[in-house]
Amino acid sequence: AQSVAQPEDQVNVAEGNPLTVKCTYSVSGNPYLFWYVQYPNRGLQFLLKYITGDNLVKGSYGFEAEFNKSQTSFHLKKPSALVSDSALYFCAVNTGFQKLVFGTGTRLLVSP
Amino acid sequence: DARVTQTPRHKVTEMGQEVTMRCQPILGHNTVFWYRQTMMQGLELLAYFRNRAPLDDSGMPKDRFSAEMPDATLATLKIQPSEPRDSAVYFCASGPQGASGGAWYNEQFFGPGTRLTVL
Secondary structure, three states, X not given: OOEEEOOOOEXXXXXXXXXXXOOEEEOXXXXXXXXXXXXXXXXXXXEEEEOOOOOEEEOHHHOEEEEEOOOOEEEEEEOOOOHHHOEEEEEXXXXXXXXXXXXXXXXXXXXX | OOOOEEEOOEEEEOOOOOEEEEEXXXXXXXXXXXXXXXXXXXXXXXXXXEOOEEEEOOOOOOOOEEEEEEEOOEEEEEEOOOOHHXXXXXXXXXXXXXXXXXXXXXXXXXXXXXXXXXX
């Protein structure tokens, strides 16, 4: 069964500093990985995805994620955090033909 | 700016009452998903439609929940009778189908959700 884990409930970072939100996955085939962001009282918004190809994926709002097959990870990163990045971030995985499985979410708090 | 719309945005009802939530997917999207979000369970997929046909509703309690797509511009999720444990935020999402039919490859576009409170 496919699953995704987000080991941190919350990540705190100061504005201007780099941020990392961690995600590890478990699938029995090739993974298709996604990051979504949820702002308060809003639906989820797509940030980026990895299907195949370059392990470093660039997405919206300056975010990027690195696919690491040996470590089964897909960490979300940004070189310089903004206060407006504060939100709930979800990692999700599927193998292309099954349900999209979401992680439990990581709350990112960026302090001024 | 195409968006998924959901109505109502908030619903408070009493146990035993029927609840109907509506979703208008983005024009041209042929896949529609219903999710439920709670603090305890996180984000759960309830049902999935492609070309208006239900393909997977295994995440939905069958005895009280039903999901339909009367036409390409409307998806509905109905709970009858509602129970306090149904209190949650219900999201609809839509997405384009991939060229090879792999809708799961494509990102999903979420609506703003319906916050349901069952007293």
